[in-house]
Amino acid sequence: MNIPNLSGYLNQFQIFIKIAETGNLSRAARELGLTPSAVSKSLSQLESITGHLLINRESRPFQLTLDGRRILQLAQRVIADIESIADGSRLPGMQGETLRISCSLAFGCTHIPRLSGDFQALYPGVSIDVMLDDRFINLEREDIDVAFRITSEAVTQNDDAEPLMDIRWFYCASPDYLRRHPPITVPADLRFHHCLVYPQMTHEGKWMFRQHAKSEAVAVTPHLSCNSSLLLLQRALLHGGVACLPDYLASHYIHGGKLVRVLSEYDPGVTHQLQARIRHSAKENKTLRLFLAFIQNRLTKNCDQTITPRDTNCEPYSQ
Structure with a gap:
């Protein structure tokens, strides 16, 4: 009986996930502390095992092929399951659990579809119920586990709130x-x-x-x-x-x-913060904690790039 080298597969999965995140073999190698040749070899081995090309090497940054996207979802799910087992965050009751969240119309329409979809790809047993509302609502009365709100008020020590990212x-x-x-x-x-x-x-x-x-x-x-x-x-x-x-x-x-x-050398002088306001009775819900950690990690990655003011020189004004 041949026993597969599971640790080798896991290493290849982790390297492939990093390649997909960075879109660049050299950058993936740098962030993983490996040589570019080691990363390239790992990718080739994974492609040989699956029998499919996983990235389009002609594009810069690299784009995943259809098979690459499928393998990426599988790799992310496997790694996340192992991590959640290791830190004890996977609960027996997670299958069939529903998270009820509330957020503003603007943030909900632009970010929640992808964030919830990616999270549920990792944890397909979790259902998500979304309420879009620009009001500050009573979480207990509305039976909401967490509300994502943008506010200029800082989180205090006694708040059931956690800062997620700054908004400019x-x-x-x-x-x-x-x-x-x-x-x-x-x-x-x-x-x-x-x-x-x-x-x-x-x-x-x-x-x-x-x-x-x-x-x-x-x-x-x-x-x-x-x-x-x-x-x-x-x-x-x-x-x-x-x-x-x-x-x-x-x-x-x-x-x-x-x-x-316009007027990119100025700013409005106000910084807001996206906060997760958590229902007090849901603070120890491990599925919710896993969801919030996922959200914060994803938002941090997406917001690492700073906006550089674009050149605003346009064609001459004509009446």
């Missing part, structure tokens, strides 16, 4: 809007523009601008005002004006060139 805000608009309107070189120029206003980011009807130690307030007339930054994002993408948007919404479109930061 950017003033931005579409390149097409900027081409068709007067240039914006100082905050006061915004008085002549369509301002898409999120009320919580104004102070007495003014947008705030901070540069170094100096602050400036500019009274803006809302062309459109809304309590959901998700709607303001969509209006900005439709060339509707200048909006103050959180980085978790705007960053993807800034990197893709669909939005441009």
Whole structure:
């Protein structure tokens, strides 16, 4: 009877997961403390075992093939199961357990589909019930295990809350809007523009601008005002004006060139925080703890890259 070398498979799985995360053999080797040749050899061995090419070596960064994505899900599930057994976080009752979560409309629509899907790929026995609501709700009354909320209030020692990541805000608009309107070189120029206003980011009807130690307030007339930054994002993408948007919404479109930061040398002077507010009676729920650890790890990885201000030089303004 041939006994498979399980430890070898696990090492190959771990290396493959790191290759998928970094999209680069050299970077994966660096983060794992291995040589690039060792990482390349491990990948080739895994491809030989599975009988499939797992990455497209012609693309930079590497892209997973269809078989590669399938093997990645399997590898992640195996590694996560082993880790949860090792730290005692896998409960017998986890199969068929339901996590009830609440979050804002904007964060829920943009992040929860992928985060919940990836978590359930690792733990298919867990169901997730999502309530989208911009209100601060009573977790006990609504029977919610955890609410993800963005707030400017710091977590205190007695809070049933945990910080997940900081949220920065950017003033931005579409390149097409900027081409068709007067240039914006100082905050006061915004008085002549369509301002898409999120009320919580104004102070007495003014947008705030901070540069170094100096602050400036500019009274803006809302062309459109809304309590959901998700709607303001969509209006900005439709060339509707200048909006103050959180980085978790705007960053993807800034990197893709669909939005441009305006007055990028300024910031609104306010930093918010994404927090997990946990129902007191659910604090010891190990499935919830596993979910929160997964969320924090994933958000940290996604937010490691800093947004560099894009060049805002556009075609000359024409009336």
